[in-house]
Amino acid sequence: MMLLAGLFLPSGKAAGYSIDVFTNQWTAENSGDDTKNDSSNSVISGGRFYSYTSAGLLIGNGESGFLANPSVTSVAGLSWSRQLYAGMGAGFERYNWSVLPLFGELRYKNKQYERLPMISFRAGYALPLEKTHDGNRYQSTGNTSGGVFFSPGISFRLAGKSGTILMAEVAYQYQEMRLNDVKYIWDAGSSTNIRYYYNRIAIKLGILFY
Amino acid sequence: MKTKVFHLPTLVVLFLSFFMNSCSDKIIEEITYTANVPVYMSFSELRSAVKSTQSRQLVHPGKIYIKDNYLFINEYGEGIHIIDNADPSHPETISFLEIPGNYNMAVRNNILYADSYIDLVALDITDPANPLETGRVKNAFPNRLPQFDFNMPVYGIDFTKGVITGFEQKVVTELVEKEYGFLESRLTYDNMGVANLGSSEVSVSPSQSAGIGGSMARFTINGQFLYAIHNDALKVFDLAGTDSIQTRTEIYLGRQVETIFPYNNHLFLGTTTGMLVYSLGNPSDPSYVSVFEHINSCDPVVIEGNYAYVTLRSGTQCNGFVNQLDVVDISSIAHPFLVKSYPMFNPHGLGIDNHILFICDGDAGLKVYNAADPMNIHMNQIAHFQDIRTYDVIPWNGILMLIGDDGLFQYDYSDLSDLRLISSIPVVEP
16 A cells, blocks of 8 residues: 555655655444544645555457456545545456556545445556467458547445445446557558447456545 | 455455456557549539530540431540531531540430439530530439549448549558458449449440440430440430420339330340340330340340341450351240350340441451341351451441541441441541
8 A cells, every 4th residue: 555655656755745645544334433533634735645456357248249358456545534435556457458447547436325335437548468469360460559549437335434444336447459460462552450348347356545 | 554445355246346347458540542432523513514615626536426417426424526417428527525434325306315423414406516405403413423443442431522524543551450341342233234332333434436326325215215324224214305304214223224225115135134025015014025235245136037146255344255147037926035145255236237247356357247137247257347446336228337446437338348448537536
């Protein structure tokens, strides 16, 4: 947790704030008085450090039918009043080829209605982790490139309280990627640029630290 | 105080069902390639383009047609040269008739019938120097395409925009669902040699080649009817009316037709897969009589007596791999059978006059045979002129007319072993 805090919040304020994570007793769910507790301990405009690491599967119908590919992501950021969370994250995901997603995240939890899930939204860009891929119609090797993605979702608390919560997360994930190839399809030659528009359901388990 | 708003599993199911429908990947292929892109002429422009102009030089001669003392030479895709050939040793060019998209012609009385891309046009040539358009059948030959590079795909054809007068090679970008649709833009031929582009049957103009009212013609007139072949169909037009052309029946032949030759009240249709015989017993509705099958090849036909002479040649449009002369016995018109085949180099047009057979054998030149004995034609070669390289030949009134890349040549063939060139109309490169 200290490492993630250092990575995403390199300023001095962020460092002191990260330490605060482990001393904070975020028990508002039971007390119903989080706002007061959080604001009294805030370092940056009331913000408090949080991190969220999740792992699961990206499920959908690909070129060859149903598939489920792995997804592991980790986020660090600030939370306000244990309602609004904003962070930056990275991870590893697999589509036709493996990618490194870099993204920003927003989360919101309505504390008045405890049974309501936490809603989240991620958006960013995925960098390819493989330079080439055999993916076009001619089975030749093309050059991979990344693309934008976004992912709205909801999360539910499965277990845990007071700073460490095990969560289940379901999200829709849209991802674009490209594969570029030059191929002599006709005598005059031609190039192909395959645009992939992935539509997946992400089902994950995650741990939220705050 | 906790408030229960939603039941958790219900919410999850709703969420999943909402998104599951959209969880199929979409894959778009953006393909950039060099293609044949059509160039259009509007229908109104096409239908006002026929006109008589001053005579001009031969540049790309196509088919020729003889009517009385006049010689008509097609300028490939552009029109017709009208030549006074009363004295074959001094042919005199009278005028040039601009007919865009013209490749074929035939003459009845004083009316010249010519194709103009998709239309059939009638022109009064009573005064050959000033022909007048007297009739037109619109869209008589639909979906016609000019020649193009078959090695490249065709992009963006729309027959409603006008007639396609040519193709430009351009780099185009096409977006298609992955592995769907793209390949349909390439010209294909079915197993009967009929050209298709995507799901549309099309007619590709013949490569530059010559015919006469002879072995490579695609128009022929018998009585009051014009018979024209278009792709895999035989079209019949009634020319009896003075001011109009009536479209009669259209007979689908099921195979790509290359040439048409009328003989003894029958039509002999050279197709890429055989020679069809149709009876003109009812000239407005020809009826099938028989077929002489052969392997895929281009096959001009001429007839004399009880024999049909068919040359088969290899060529890109005909998908053929043989080069030979077939002699077919048609004494029983309903049961034609092969008498003998003779190997050739690359035979194109041929003509026959009183058992003397003339064959334009591609780069091997002009060959002359005595065909009186169909079993021994190869043993009776009279002459071989290697330097006369032409597409087609017609022996007519003692004059041998030959046409090829270099122009029109007229020979006196009274001495078969020593053809004497009496005149020529050479091709002039622009």
